[in-house]
Amino acid sequence: MNTTQSILENAKQSILSQSESISKLTHYLNEDFVKTVQLIYESKGRLVVTGIGKSAIIAQKIVAxxxxxxxxxxxxxxxxxxxGDLGMIQSGDLVLCISKSGNSPEIKVLAPIIxxxxxxxxxxxxxxxxFLATSSDLVLxxxxDAECCPLGLAPTNSTTAQLVLGDAIAVCLMQLRNFQAEDFAKYHPGGALGKKLLLRVKDMLDNTHTPQVAPNASIKKVIMEISEKRLGxxxxxxxxEVIGIITDGDIRRMLTDRETFSDLTAQDIMTKNPKSINSxxxxxxxxxxxxxxxxxxxxxxxxGTYKGVLHLHDILKEGIV
Structure with missing residues (x-):
């Protein structure tokens, strides 16, 4: 087997091993999982998630x-x-402690104190x-069966299993709370989804760039206004009252169709009843x-009051699409 085939085969085996470990987790879901979700849902405090080593990294992701x-x-x-950091735990909080072995020295000290x-x-x-399992009120x-690490040592399948259980808790809580996309957006106002669900037209308008001309404005004035405000x-x-719209495309078509435009005004080339929207x-x-x-x-x-122009390019810059 050449190097390329060997790498791909090892990668496939790793993925399959972890996917099989995850699928088996369904057999270990029991009443303690249900009670855990209900306790977190009904709690007036916070969920404190703790761990050591790789489990600590998983704990941070679950918290996020x-x-x-x-x-x-x-x-x-x-x-x-x-x-010293035990002072973070407040009255009413719940503690989720994550450890593959459940027997690490830190866990043996920490669990009885909690x-x-x-x-x-x-x-x-x-x-x-x-030790952790026998000391806990509830056990997840x-x-x-094994790590996918060829030495059977590096946390791989085990940390994936922890992560998946944490996600399962989060999903169950979302359903209990009837958590909607709008709620998600409140906690992600800077992300694409947050902007999509929260950002309104008025938040994007540049009031210093509201291009407008009178109906009898010359074509030169129209071209200067479009160029100066840079919205096309x-x-x-x-x-x-907005009675029409002139785009740079209208200007190009006019120049193509006519030899001269000295006798034309804005109202001669405008598109009437332009599409509009509320801010x-x-x-x-x-x-x-x-x-x-x-x-x-x-x-x-x-x-009826003209507020400005919303341009597709501005929306694209915000990353909403």
Whole structure:
């Protein structure tokens, strides 16, 4: 077997081994898992997630997922916990302790202290007879038959199992909370989804660039306005009412069709009744309008008052698409 084939074969075996370990987790789901989810859901405090080594890294990811889906959580490193950080645990908090063996020295010190606080301890371990398992109020079994590491030493299948169990808890909590995309957006206002669900047209308008000309404006004035405001368009406004729109495409077509334009004004080449939108509309909805009509600009009009231009390029810059 050549090097390429060997690498691909090893990769496939690793993926298959981990997928098989994950699928077997369904056999270990029991009443303790249900009680864990219910306790977290009903808790008035936070979920403190702790661990050591690779399990600590998994704990941090679980905390990030829970926080982003509406469950207040904090990470507590097991080694730091027994050197002063136990003060992070407050009355009403729950503690989820993650350890493959359940017998590491830090866990043996930490578990009894947490219990002495009167705090509910949830243990996630691969070993149901471990110190952690026997010390916990509830046990989540993240058992794997073996690691996919060729030496059987590096945490691979076991940490994947921990991660998947953490995700399962998060998903169950989301369903109990009836957590919607809008809720997710509140915790991710800077992300693409957050912008899609929260950003409104008024948030994107540049009030210093509201191109407009009068109906009797010369073509030269129209071209200068489009060039100066750099939106590729200008509104034609009469008595504060938008009566038309002129795009740079209209200008090019006019120059193609005519030898001279000295006798023309804005109203001669404008498109009447341009597509418009209210400034309070979500940008994602405005994008739908742009796509439906295959246009790149929308006039923004509130109660008959011209507010500006929303351009497709501005939406693309925000990463909403």
């Amino acid at each position: 997922t829970l926080n982003s889906t509406g469950t207040p959580s904090i990470f507590l490193h097991a080694a730091e916990a027994i050197h 219990k002495s606080f009167g705090t509910t301890l949830i243990g996630m371990t691969a070993n149901p007879t471990s 079994l993240a058992h794997v 368009v200008t509104a034609v406004v009469d008595n504060n 309070t509309v979500l940008v994602s909805e405005a994008l739908d309008v742009l796509e439906d009509y295959k246009i790149t600009q929308l006039m923004v009009i509130d109660n």
